Every structure is written in structure tokens, then in C-alpha cells.
Amino acid sequence: xxxxxxxLKGDKRACARLITMLxxxxxxxxxILKRLYKNTGNAYVIGVTGPPGAGKSTLTDxxxxxxxxxxxxxxIIAIDPTSPFSGGxxxxxxxxxxxxxxxxxxxxxxxxxxxxxxGMSRAxxxxxxxxxxxxxxxxxxxxxxxxxxxxxxxxxADTVLMVMVPNLGDDIQAIKAGIMEIADVFAxxxxxxxxxxxxxxxxxxxxxxxENTDYRPPVVKVSAAKNKDIDVLLEKIIEHRRHLEExxxxxxxxxRNNKMELLKMVxxxxxSLILDKxxxxxxxxxxxxxxxxxxxxxxxxxxxxxxxxxxx
Amino acid sequence: xxxxxxxLKGDKRACARLITMLxxxxxxxxxILKRLYKNTGNAYVIGVTGPPGAGKSTLTDxxxxxxxxxxxxxxIIAIDPTSPFSGGxxxxxxxxxxxxxxxxxxxxxxxxxxxxxxGMSRAxxxxxxxxxxxxxxxxxxxxxxxxxxxxxxxxxADTVLMVMVPNLGDDIQAIKAGIMEIADVFAxxxxxxxxxxxxxxxxxxxxxxxENTDYRPPVVKVSAAKNKDIDVLLEKIIEHRRHLEExxxxxxxxxRNNKMELLKMVxxxxxSLILDKxxxxxxxxxxxxxxxxxxxxxxxxxxxxxxxxxxx
Numbered sequence: 001x002x003x004x005x006x007x008l009k010g011d012k013r014a015c016a017r018l019i020t021m022l023x024x025x026x027x028x029x030x031x032i033l034k035r036l037y038k039n040t041g042n043a044y045v046i047g048v049t050g051p052p053g054a055g056k057s058t059l060t061d062x063x064x065x066x067x068x069x070x071x072x073x074x075x076i077i078a079i080d081p082t083s084p085f086s087g088g089x090x091x092x093x094x095x096x097x098x099x100x101x102x103x104x105x106x107x108x109x110x111x112x113x114x115x116x117x118x119g120m121s122r123a124x125x126x127x128x129x130x131x132x133x134x135x136x137x138x139x140x141x142x143x144x145x146x147x148x149x150x151x152x153x154x155x156x157a158d159t160v161l162m163v164m165v166p167n168l169g170d171d172i173q174a175i176k177a178g179i180m181e182i183a184d185v186f187a188x189x190x191x192x193x194x195x196x197x198x199x200x201x202x203x204x205x206x207x208x209x210x211e212n213t214d215y216r217p218p219v220v221k222v223s224a225a226k227n228k229d230i231d232v233l234l235e236k237i238i239e240h241r242r243h244l245e246e247x248x249x250x251x252x253x254x255x256r257n258n259k260m261e262l263l264k265m266v267x268x269x270x271x272s273l274i275l276d277k278x279x280x281x282x283x284x285x286x287x288x289x290x291x292x293x294x295x296x297x298x299x300x301x302x303x304x305x306x307x308x309x310x311x312x
Numbered sequence: 313x314x315x316x317x318x319x320l321k322g323d324k325r326a327c328a329r330l331i332t333m334l335x336x337x338x339x340x341x342x343x344i345l346k347r348l349y350k351n352t353g354n355a356y357v358i359g360v361t362g363p364p365g366a367g368k369s370t371l372t373d374x375x376x377x378x379x380x381x382x383x384x385x386x387x388i389i390a391i392d393p394t395s396p397f398s399g400g401x402x403x404x405x406x407x408x409x410x411x412x413x414x415x416x417x418x419x420x421x422x423x424x425x426x427x428x429x430x431g432m433s434r435a436x437x438x439x440x441x442x443x444x445x446x447x448x449x450x451x452x453x454x455x456x457x458x459x460x461x462x463x464x465x466x467x468x469a470d471t472v473l474m475v476m477v478p479n480l481g482d483d484i485q486a487i488k489a490g491i492m493e494i495a496d497v498f499a500x501x502x503x504x505x506x507x508x509x510x511x512x513x514x515x516x517x518x519x520x521x522x523e524n525t526d527y528r529p530p531v532v533k534v535s536a537a538k539n540k541d542i543d544v545l546l547e548k549i550i551e552h553r554r555h556l557e558e559x560x561x562x563x564x565x566x567x568r569n570n571k572m573e574l575l576k577m578v579x580x581x582x583x584s585l586i587l588d589k590x591x592x593x594x595x596x597x598x599x600x601x602x603x604x605x606x607x608x609x610x611x612x613x614x615x616x617x618x619x620x621x622x623x624x
Contacts, residue, residue: 294353
């Protein structure tokens, strides 16, 4: 059996192999996805985000276990911040979810980010398609960190779960505010800590300011570590899904997400093209040197590079 | 006097006006920078980064005050994470550094990030040029947050100062690891906290793993709030500068940084071009819909968009 057939039969190793191929930008993997794209559409994608230290991984694990009780097939893609210099994933060797990873209906994958010129989002979206074809009912995209590229990925989910935690500093509150607007469901994790009610209240007050009247994101206190109220949280996620489906907003949202995905892929392709040409012709090096020595200015220099690829 | 002349005379309002123009992508501002680019080159740029809650702003303020004692003219650009939906800056109305902002030799500016398709880095780099022409001896670029786009900006500084703080969680440690390699100087802030020595030791151990033998980033314990050892930290920053200058690495580094800046600007220009064309011709909407309805696959669709701008 080739890799396509094996993937369609739900072979985990074929799944893993294909994602690895996507990570290394293997064109054969893209060809396979082109052919199998019609087999996607079953999976529902949940993006999990929140400030560092909020307990996103543990909470995701618990939600997955809850879904397994309902006999759902689940995938987890954990976005792993990459060292900007070495290019390797930072948490790559992190050992997690041993009991889950033995389950043949759970697929777990850590994916490294690749810097802004790389293909983090493309590989992630590719992996979502692979897991969809693999037969997952639910796919979690979990992001460590709060950066723009992580936000860009997580907001292409069907439901965005924002995980918060009491007693974080001001900076974190500010960053939180930046992604609060993309959240569909809020979880206040570590609900047994003092301050959990206060954090919940703050989120609720923030939501009061929102104009959107037809859907108000619920705020659920949970304790992932103590396995408390995970079922309540899952129910809220499913309610959000139901809301999207009943109001025809799921399709609308997926069209919006596909727009973002298309633009991002185009951006990445253009950059590879530019890099290829500008490096090959030594133009980039020469211009950067001229800018540094003030023989030209950066705006004139970038126009020169642009001419390499753009017609007219 | 026109804005150019006023900027050259060190007029703070001209400075502010020009940066606002750059933020709104005003081509006149770009033309002014093209003409005045030859007047840049005096300023030394310090990037300040670190995990949320590390006290970067307070520490930057204290370093600025130290530089003022040496009669240096200083600029501060604080990168402010933008709400991905509303597009507004989150900390924009944050009141800080009142005593500094009254000083005519200190220019402070908060700049909002603009999402991945926007011009955060371009506007920031433009602002650095404006402050350089304005006559600053030192320019601080301070980033709240730890995302890739923030890292991309901060690593184009001449010296990267990484601010850490004891007792952060594992997630934060991991993110920290991702930017540790771009740091030239480490500050362990809140040195009076238990755990400061342990954090310093961890950083030192991490540095021991580094192969680079001709420069080892110093690790300095400070307390910004208590104004302790700020002079020691500044001296280490100046030592790094001296190291770069004496080994001829400053120019090398600036060439590398200009490469990144050129590529980023090219990327942004290409994306505006694509967006313009694809939106105008309604192609993006149609293709995103077709992908959602599985009439085409995303890889074929993005190739169609690419053809809009790329020759051959």
C-alpha cells in the first residue's frame, strides 16, 4: 500500500510521515494533499491559546480524554516555538501525554515554528488536512506563546479557546487583551487558586464592552490538573460549534480562514522566490552593503529587489 | 521651516509628525527619509526584549536616565502589541515615563503592531531612521511580548538586551530559550527576589553550551525598581558596543540587519500588491469559497493568485 492508501485507512505512521514531508516542504506531500483534499471536511478544528504558563497542554489533554469518552478520533498539533537561530524546535523533546499517545485514535504532533520566512503556518495547515483525511473528528491546534504568527494560526480554527490563569502580571494582561477578541470560549484554569473569580469577572467585564450581540463567549472556570469541570468546558465548545452551524456561520468563517491561508501561502512562495533570485544574483548582499555604507537608501534598494519578481 | 528642516534642527514635534506619517504609510515621509538617509549613522540601537512581566519598560527608563547623566540624546520606541481585530494599539494610552518625556533630549514613542500583513517592522525601522536624523545617540527598541515578529525587529538592533526575571514558569523558560541566542547582554531584573541567583546560574550554564568564543554575553543582576546596578548594566552594553567596533563586527552586523530589513519591506510590498489585485478582481473571495466547498484545493488556488503578480 502506498502512503495515500495507508492514510485513508487511518494508519498513524502514514500520517506522521506525511506531516514530516510537509515540514520539509516536500512537493510530493503537496501533490498527495491536492489529490486527497476532497476527503477533508469531517474534522472540527479547535485552537487553544493563552499566555505562557496557563496550562494549555494539560487542559488540551483533558479535553481530548473527554472526547475519547464519546469515542471521537482526535488529533493534537502543538506549535512549538523555534529558536530563531538554530531553527530547531525548543520543546521538541518534551515528553507528554504518554497515555494518550498509545491510543490509536489519538494522534499527537509537535511542530516547530520556522521564523517569519519559513513555513510554520503552511505546515500546520497541511497537518490539519492530513489529520482530517486520517479521520479525526476533532483537531486541536495548541500554541505555546502569544506572538502574532501564533495568533495568525490559531485564529483559523473553527473554535478558539482562550486559556487564562489568575494572577498574571500587567504585561501578560495586555497581551491577553490582544487575543481576547479572537476567543470564542474562555477557560480560567487553576480555578482553585485565589483570584480565579476575579479573573473571570475581568474577562466578563471585558466581554460586556463587546458589541457582538448574537453570541457571547462563555467563561468557564476549570482545573485541568484536578480534572475539574472539563466536561462543562467541552460542552461550551460544542455549543459554540452548534451556534456556528445553526446560523450558517461555520461556512462563512471557513471561507474567511481559507482567505488567510491562501494569502499566507502566497506570501511564503513569493518570499522564497525573492530569496532565491536575490541571493543567487548576489543582489541582496550588494544592496545591504550599499545601504550600510549609505551609498543608497533602503527604500530605493528594496524597489530594486522587487523588480526581480514583479511584472510591469 | 518645512518638516525636513525642523527634524534636522532637532524639533521633537517634527519627529513625532514624521513617525505618524510613516505609520500611516505616507509616501511623502518615505521620500523625506530617502533624502535624509545620508544623515543617519550616528545612533546606536539597543533592542530590549524578554518575557512578559520582566520589567522591560522600567529598566529601559532607568538606562535612559543613566545615559542622560552622560548627556546623551536618547530615543525610545516601545512596540505595542496590536489587537489583531481592531488594529489599535493595546498599550497606546499607557502613561509612562512622565519625567523623561518632559526632557527635550528624550523622545518616546509607542508604536502599534499591525498584524502580519501590516507594516510594524517597516514603521519601526523608519522611526529609528527618524530618531537617528533627529540626533539621538542611543535608540531603544523595546518589545512587549515574545512573538516572532517582535524577535524579528529586536534582533536588528546593534545590541540586544535580554531582560529576565526569577521564578517564571516552564512555558516562559521555553520561550526565553528561543530568544536567548540573539541576546548580547542579559539582565536579571528584580535581583532582590529569591531565585535571582538561580536564574543567573541557569543563564550562565546555557551560555556555557555556546560555541562562540570571542564574545560571551555578560549576565548582570539589577533591580530597575530600586535603581540598583543600572550603571553596571549600561557599562556592559557599552562594552559590547566597543567589542563590535574593535572587531569590525558592527558593520558586518548592520549589513546583516539591512538584509533583513530589505527582505521584510519587499515582503510587505508584495503582499499589498497581491491584496490589491486579488481583492479588486474578486479572485480571493471566489477562490476561498471554492476551497471551502472543495471545488478546488488550496494549493492550486494559491498558484492562481501568485500568477497575478509574478512574471514567468
